[in-house]
Amino acid sequence: MSALTIGALSTQAGVKIPTIRYYESIGLLRPPSRTDSNRRTYDDAAVRRLRFIRHARELGFEVDAIRQLLTLADHPEQPCEAADALARAHLADIESKIRRLQALRAEVRQMVNQCAQGEVRSCHVIEVLADHAHCLHEHH
Amino acid sequence: MSALTIGALSTQAGVKIPTIRYYESIGLLRPPSRTDSNRRTYDDAAVRRLRFIRHARELGFEVDAIRQLLTLADHPEQPCEAADALARAHLADIESKIRRLQALRAEVRQMVNQCAQGEVRSCHVIEVLADHAHCLHEHH
DNA sequence: TCTTGATCCTCCAGTCGCTGGAGAATGTAC
DNA sequence: GTACATTCTCCAGCGACTGGAGGATCAAGA
Numbered sequence: 001m002s003a004l005t006i007g008a009l010s011t012q013a014g015v016k017i018p019t020i021r022y023y024e025s026i027g028l029l030r031p032p033s034r035t036d037s038n039r040r041t042y043d044d045a046a047v048r049r050l051r052f053i054r055h056a057r058e059l060g061f062e063v064d065a066i067r068q069l070l071t072l073a074d075h076p077e078q079p080c081e082a083a084d085a086l087a088r089a090h091l092a093d094i095e096s097k098i099r100r101l102q103a104l105r106a107e108v109r110q111m112v113n114q115c116a117q118g119e120v121r122s123c124h125v126i127e128v129l130a131d132h133a134h135c136l137h138e139h140h
Numbered sequence: 141m142s143a144l145t146i147g148a149l150s151t152q153a154g155v156k157i158p159t160i161r162y163y164e165s166i167g168l169l170r171p172p173s174r175t176d177s178n179r180r181t182y183d184d185a186a187v188r189r190l191r192f193i194r195h196a197r198e199l200g201f202e203v204d205a206i207r208q209l210l211t212l213a214d215h216p217e218q219p220c221e222a223a224d225a226l227a228r229a230h231l232a233d234i235e236s237k238i239r240r241l242q243a244l245r246a247e248v249r250q251m252v253n254q255c256a257q258g259e260v261r262s263c264h265v266i267e268v269l270a271d272h273a274h275c276l277h278e279h280h
Numbered sequence: 281t282c283t284t285g286a287t288c289c290t291c292c293a294g295t296c297g298c299t300g301g302a303g304a305a306t307g308t309a310c
Numbered sequence: 311g312t313a314c315a316t317t318c319t320c321c322a323g324c325g326a327c328t329g330g331a332g333g334a335t336c337a338a339g340a
Contacts, residue, residue: 007287017288018328026326037335039288059244063326084252091248094241101238104199108231112224123212123220145307147316157317158299166297177306179317203297 004042013050020050028053028067060097061090144182153190160190168193168207200237201230 010017023029029049032040052073056066065086072083114124150157163169169189172180192213196206205226212223 005287006289016328019326021290022327037288038290039335057326059248060241087248087251091245091252094245094248098238098241098245101200101234101241105231105234105238108199108227108234111227112231123223145316146318156299159297161319162298175306177317178319179306197297 002044004044004047006040006042009042009046009050012047013054015050015054023050023053026063028063028070059090060094061086065090142184144184144187146180146182149182149186149190152187153194155190155194163190163193166203168203168210199230200234201226205230 004012006017006020009015010020013020015023020029024031029046032042032046035041049070052070053066056069057063061069068086069083072080111124144152146157146160149155150160153160155163160169164171169186172182172186175181189210192210193206196209197203201209208226209223212218212220
């Protein structure tokens with residue numbers, strides 16, 4: 001039953017105030033009730049919803065996917081295949097990102113290790129970036 | 141000695157034409173010479189430079205870091221400590237990204253595995269995203 | 281009660297790294 | 311010669327925020 005200001009919501013959910021207003025403007029958060037002096041007031045449900053959004057963003061979900069998930073969450077009587085499919089698609093995405101980053105790490109490690117602390121002429125940081133033959137991975 | 145059109149440069153470097161012009165506009169690529177009819181003409185050095193840029197972008201370097209690296213590459217007589225430091229900083233970045241993504245993967249995997257294919261009410265995809273207690277990692 | 285400073289409001293412009301369209305001028309191939 | 315592809319510039323938009331201007335309102339201390 002606690003009525004929260006936008007500032008309180010911001011700290012409780014860990015989302016900046018302008019971002020909260022932005023989420024409202026793009027329809028991720030429903031417009032809250034207002035005080036007589038036109039200030040937004042939120043309830044605990046809004047905290048949960050905003051945490052949901054923030055968490056999903058941290059997981060790398062795009063706003064559009066989140067919108068779909070929120071719609072699902074608003075209709076808990078429906079089967080969750082759609083939410084499951086969304087999550088599965090995202091999992092594949094995460095896994096590809098990890099693989100790519102691991103390859104990049106190997107490459108940059110090689111760059112750093114091979115830098116002879118000499119002149120740029122002999123510096124592999126530049127070389128590796130300039131020359132595809134130094135690639136350890138196949139992203140192109 | 142081959143003179144390349146922007147289209148040829150685009151295919152050889154794997155960078156879209158508007159992106160090439162964009163890179164020129166922000167000073168990542170020097171303005172090339174032009175034909176009588178005002179079309180850009182590039183040489184092989186431009187291909188290497190653009191590949192350098194593209195590769196660095198794929199490695200997740202920000203344009204600003206790339207600008208610094210390019211400046212270094214343009215002055216090969218200088219010591220490469222700066223380039224090395226840039227690469228090292230980026231390596232730390234990549235490693236943190238990998239760790240975060242691995243944690244996210246675990247979380248999303250859990251979500252997918254626990255989804256009972258029932259109703260949303262019992263679907264962990266929604267639950268995990270809504271409730272911080274389900275987190276396996278510590279990103280907040 | 282007054283005043284100070286924190287918080288809130290709306291609107292708008294900027295960030296980064298592109299991306300794509302409009303409309304016009306060329307280049308190339310049959 | 312005609313058709314189609316390519317290029318030119320300029321400008322607007324994308325996603326997902328972020329922050330400032332200028333003004334109203336609130337909460338707490340003197």
